[in-house]
Amino acid sequence: MSDAGAPGPIIQVTDVVKLYDDGLVRALDGVTMSAARGEFLAVTGPSGCGKSTLLQLIAALDRPTSGSIVVEGRDLREAGNDTYRRTGIGLVFQLHNLLPNLTALQNIEVAMFSNGHSHGEQRTRARELLDAVGLGAKEKVTPPRLSGGERQRLAIARALANRPPILLADEPTGSLDSAAVDRVLELFREIREREGVTLLLVTHDAHVASTADRIVYMRDGKIVAAPEADVPAAAPAP
Amino acid sequence: MPFLALITRNVLTRRVRAGLTGLAVAMAIMTVVALGVLTHSLRRTAISVLQTGSADFTVAQKGVSDVLYSSLDNSQVARIKAEPGIQSIVGVLVAAIKLDSSHPFFLELGIPPDELAPFGVQILKGRPYTATATNEVMLGWRASQDLHKNVGDVINIDGNNFTVVGIYSVGNVFGDSASMLPLTTLQTNERKPGNVTLAFVKVTPGTNIDALRKRIEQANPEVATVRTQSEFGRVDRNLSLISAANVGITIMALIIGAIGVMNTMVMSVFERTREFGVLRAVGWTRARVLALVMGEALLISFVGAMAGVVLGYLAIRGIQRVPELVGVFQPDYTSAIFARALGIAFGMAFFGALYPAIRAALLVPMEALRHE
Numbered sequence: 301m302s303d304a305g306a307p308g309p310i311i312q313v314t315d316v317v318k319l320y321d322d323g324l325v326r327a328l329d330g331v332t333m334s335a336a337r338g339e340f341l342a343v344t345g346p347s348g349c350g351k352s353t354l355l356q357l358i359a360a361l362d363r364p365t366s367g368s369i370v371v372e373g374r375d376l377r378e379a380g381n382d383t384y385r386r387t388g389i390g391l392v393f394q395l396h397n398l399l400p401n402l403t404a405l406q407n408i409e410v411a412m413f414s415n416g417h418s419h420g421e422q423r424t425r426a427r428e429l430l431d432a433v434g435l436g437a438k439e440k441v442t443p444p445r446l447s448g449g450e451r452q453r454l455a456i457a458r459a460l461a462n463r464p465p466i467l468l469a470d471e472p473t474g475s476l477d478s479a480a481v482d483r484v485l486e487l488f489r490e491i492r493e494r495e496g497v498t499l500l501l502v503t504h505d506a507h508v509a510s511t512a513d514r515i516v517y518m519r520d521g522k523i524v525a526a527p528e529a530d531v532p533a534a535a536p537a538p
Numbered sequence: 539m540p541f542l543a544l545i546t547r548n549v550l551t552r553r554v555r556a557g558l559t560g561l562a563v564a565m566a567i568m569t570v571v572a573l574g575v576l577t578h579s580l581r582r583t584a585i586s587v588l589q590t591g592s593a594d595f596t597v598a599q600k601g602v603s604d605v606l607y608s609s610l611d612n613s614q615v616a617r618i619k620a621e622p623g624i625q626s627i628v629g630v631l632v633a634a635i636k637l638d639s640s641h642p643f644f645l646e647l648g649i650p651p652d653e654l655a656p657f658g659v660q661i662l663k664g665r666p667y668t669a670t671a672t673n674e675v676m677l678g679w680r681a682s683q684d685l686h687k688n689v690g691d692v693i694n695i696d697g698n699n700f701t702v703v704g705i706y707s708v709g710n711v712f713g714d715s716a717s718m719l720p721l722t723t724l725q726t727n728e729r730k731p732g733n734v735t736l737a738f739v740k741v742t743p744g745t746n747i748d749a750l751r752k753r754i755e756q757a758n759p760e761v762a763t764v765r766t767q768s769e770f771g772r773v774d775r776n777l778s779l780i781s782a783a784n785v786g787i788t789i790m791a792l793i794i795g796a797i798g799v800m801n802t803m804v805m806s807v808f809e810r811t812r813e814f815g816v817l818r819a820v821g822w823t824r825a826r827v828l829a830l831v832m833g834e835a836l837l838i839s840f841v842g843a844m845a846g847v848v849l850g851y852l853a854i855r856g857i858q859r860v861p862e863l864v865g866v867f868q869p870d871y872t873s874a875i876f877a878r879a880l881g882i883a884f885g886m887a888f889f890g891a892l893y894p895a896i897r898a899a900l901l902v903p904m905e906a907l908r909h910e
Contacts, residue, residue, distance in 0.1 A: 382824075383821065386820065414826065
């Protein structure tokens with residue numbers, strides 16, 4: 301059940317615990333947080349603090365041990381997360397996770413299978429996204445022949461293929477040089493303006509986190525400051 | 539991007555492996571096609587001897603390893619002839635000899651000359667032999683062409699010189715690749731006086747053929763009657779064994795091909811674990827992942843099957859040149875054989891890809907994405 305467009309948080313995480321190795325590893329320990337529609341939220345903290353695990357649970361790539369995650373009114377514990385992953389969110393990984401044997405255009409199209417649009421419409425949308433991320437001239441180039449920054453921009457384009465209301469990015473600038481980082485952050489800003497997406501970005505980079513509307517700090521699987529006490533971003537997103 | 543285009547692209551990305559798997563499928567299909575055509579054609583050729591002429595059914599000795607080893611004596615033929623409902627019965631002696639190194643399997647048919655017309659023999663050139671001639675022979679038109687012998691020529695058969703007095707046709711490969719000579723002459727030469735190999739029965743109109751056959755078999759438990767191709771095994775165990783071997787080899791080919799496909803697809807799925815994780819992460823359903831892996835296996839098998847059909851055809855062309863088969867093996871390419879080959883290729887793909895496809899579909903996205 302979805303109540304897209306309704307007031308209230310678009311993402312609501314409540315008392316989520318995630319255990320690994322038969323409970324020996326407590327990756328998340330009672331995490332509660334939320335994100336408002338259209339917000340740019342950065343989750344940051346040291347390595348191993350659980351921020352990537354949190355993003356993976358919100359992306360329905362894994363299930364929490366306990367607690368609930370509700371996105372647009374839909375409890376992710378319900379079955380049928382394929383559709384949610386296809387149309388409810390867009391995912392950007394640190395290592396791009398592009399398919400090396402497909403061209404840039406095909407990497408975007410492959411995310412649009414089963415979205416109900418014709419092949420022609422899918423191709424038009426893929427080209428539109430490639431233009432948007434500055435790769436319009438490289439639609440026939442395969443990922444191994446793109447630079448790191450270009451690959452990440454292509455990954456962002458793929459994440460937006462099905463016009464998701466939420467974009468989840470896990471260390472999207474982690475493998476980029478500073479110029480490429482700035483280009484990707486600029487791209488996120490443009491996307492928010494154009495697509496109106498909610499952006500949840502996991503990063504350990506304070507500079508990247510500082511570009512968000514709001515920052516959530518994590519340590520040892522917990523949010524170290526209550527949501528209402530989150531430190532506002534140094535500079536609001538433009 | 540159409541789904542089929544993605545399947546094709548993925549297969550072409552791993553050309554060498556896909557090619558080798560396709561080759562394995564092709565070899566299996568080649569075996570299936572070649573053996574299928576061979577056994578079917580041999581069976582057709584062999585059955586044609588029983589269907590020579592205008593007989594309603596044929597009588598032979600029961601359970602012999604090869605129909606040519608069948609032996610019926612005069613008393614048996616006479617007993618059968620006494621059954622009500624029989625219009626005529628023609629006893630034919632069949633002998634196989636080595637003519638020369640190029641014709642190691644040449645057939646002689648011994649038939650009384652007055653039975654030639656009822657038996658369905660059409661004289662194309664010359665005349666029939668006489669009933670008591672010891673040095674006259676007729677050649678089937680195929681044999682005439684193959685041996686380059688015509689009316690008036692002399693041919694040495696098994697150490698005896700015969701004059702070709704006629705060229706005939708019976709309308710099937712088996713008969714037209716053979717020779718015919720007086721029954722008594724052949725019985726003498728073969729030291730089988732009073733014996734024939736087969737008896738061809740024509741019934742009187744209105745007779746219940748199946749009831750008559752049943753009566754004959756009950757009265758003569760040492761003989762079997764044959765009316766259809768499927769009954770041929772009753773009088774020729776060799777061909778039944780070849781057919782059984784063909785089925786066995788087909789099953790083996792299916793299993794070997796399926797293992798080859800499975801090996802390739804398991805390797806592919808293992809190597810592409812992260813890729814499947816990505817596809818699941820961007821919203822692909824398990825069913826679509828399953829269809830992708832199945833589709834790739836099907837494409838490889840289909841291309842392999844096409845190559846296998848071509849190789850099978852070439853193999854048959856080669857088998858045709860085997861001297862022992864010249865004259866008795868005319869390939870009969872039936873659609874059923876090719877349909878079976880395609881079915882087996884589909885089976886290889888399905889059974890070979892089932893496990894890896896399920897494995898790929900059941901991957902947990904997060905674990906797959908962590909795979910190195």
